[in-house]
Amino acid sequence: MKFVIQKDKLVQSVQDVMKAVSSRTTIPILTGIKIVAHSEGVTLTGSDSDISIESFIPSEEDDKENVEVIQAGSVVLQAKFFSEIVKKLPKDIVEIEVGNHHSTTIRSGKAEFSLNGLDAEEYPHLPQIEEENIFKIPTDLLKAMVRQTVFAVSTSETRPILTGVNWKLENGELICIATDSHRLALRKAMIDSENLETYNVVIPGKSLSELSKILDDTNELIEIVITENQVLFKAKNLLFFSRLLDGNYPDTSRLIPADSKTNLTLNSKDFLQAIDRASLLAKEARNNVVKLSTFTDGLIEISSNSPEIGKVSEEIQAEEVQGEELKISFSAKYVMDALKALEGTEINVNFTGAMRPFVIKTTNDDSMLQLILPVRTY
Missing domain, CATH: 3.10.150.10 (DNA Polymerase III, subunit A, domain 2)
Known part of the structure; x- marks a missing residue:
C-alpha cells in the first residue's frame, strides 16, 4: 500500500475515528486504526466494539485532490502513536507506505517515522446493515x-x-x-x-x-x-x-403530571443565575439542595442554608405566579442542567405539590420538557 495525502484531511479523519478507539479493550487490534487505500480514496476505521466510526477521504473533492493512491492495500496502526505523529508532521503533504510484514513508513518533509503495523484482515468487520428503513x-x-x-x-x-x-x-x-x-x-x-x-x-x-x-x-x-x-x-x-x-x-x-397547582412564568436567565448563586453555599453541604418559595405578590425566593458555612437568599420577580403558595427543595445542579438545555428566554415551571415531580418548559413550545424530582428536606 502506498498513498500521498493532504495532512489536514488525514488529521481530521484520524481525530474523528479516534473517538471510537478505546485503550481498554479486550481485543488488542482494536487499539489500532484500520487504514484502507483503494481507487476512490482512503478509508479510516476506529472501533471499541460498542461504537465504530468509518471516515472516508475521497481522492478528489470540490476539484481539489486530497489523496493520490499509488498502490491499494490496507494496514492497522497503533492509534495512540499514529494520531500523535500525524498531528505533528512538519509539512502539508504526507506519504504513507506499507512494506514487508506490515511495517509502515510515514514521511512528511524531512521527517520519517516507521511504525509496526498489523494485518487489516484481523480487524473485526463492521456490522452489515440492511438499509431498508x-x-x-x-x-x-x-x-x-x-x-x-x-x-x-x-x-x-x-x-x-x-x-x-x-x-x-x-x-x-x-x-x-x-x-x-x-x-x-x-x-x-x-x-x-x-x-x-x-x-x-x-x-x-x-x-x-x-x-x-x-x-x-x-x-x-x-x-x-x-x-x-x-x-x-x-x-x-x-x-x-x-x-x-x-x-x-x-x-x-406516567411520570409527567397532567395538571398543576402552582405555575410560574420566569425569565430563564434570571432564574438560572439566582440558582447558581444559591448553590455556591449548597455545594459543600448535602447534595447541593436549593429551596424555592413563592409569595402572593409575584415574588419568588431562592435560598440555601448550610449550617456549617452560612446561608443565602435572593428574591426574583416572576412574570406571573398562579395557584397555591409553595415551598419546594431541589438539586440546584439538576435545575441548572435543565435550564441550560431549554431554548428561549421565558420559561414555565409547573408544580403539583412540594413532594411531586415538577416540569420546566419553554413558554409556547411543546417540543421540549424537563422534569425534576424534588428533594425531601427534613
Missing part, C-alpha cells in the same frame, strides 16, 4: 436533540438501560427521552420518514455524545438506519455505528 434528520436538529436530552442519562451501571436515550419514532415524530430516575429530559420533533415504520430503541448516551462532537453544525440531512441491535448514522463521508442497549425502557409517560 431509513429516516433523515437535519444535522443541527439531531445535535440539538442530543444536547437537550443526553445530560439526563444515568451514570450508574445499576440499571444499564438508563445509561441510554430512548428514541421512539411513530407517525413521523421522533421522541427522545432520557432519565436517571431523579430527572427526565424529553425532546420531540417531526422528521422526514420515507416509510411509517415505528421504532422504540435505546441508544447509549456515550455514543450520542461522541456522535454529536464529530458532526458539523449544518442543516444537511443525516441518514439514520435502525436494526435489531445497531443504529447507523450516515453523514457525508462518515459512518457512525453504535450498538443498542438491550432491555425495555421504562414507561415514563
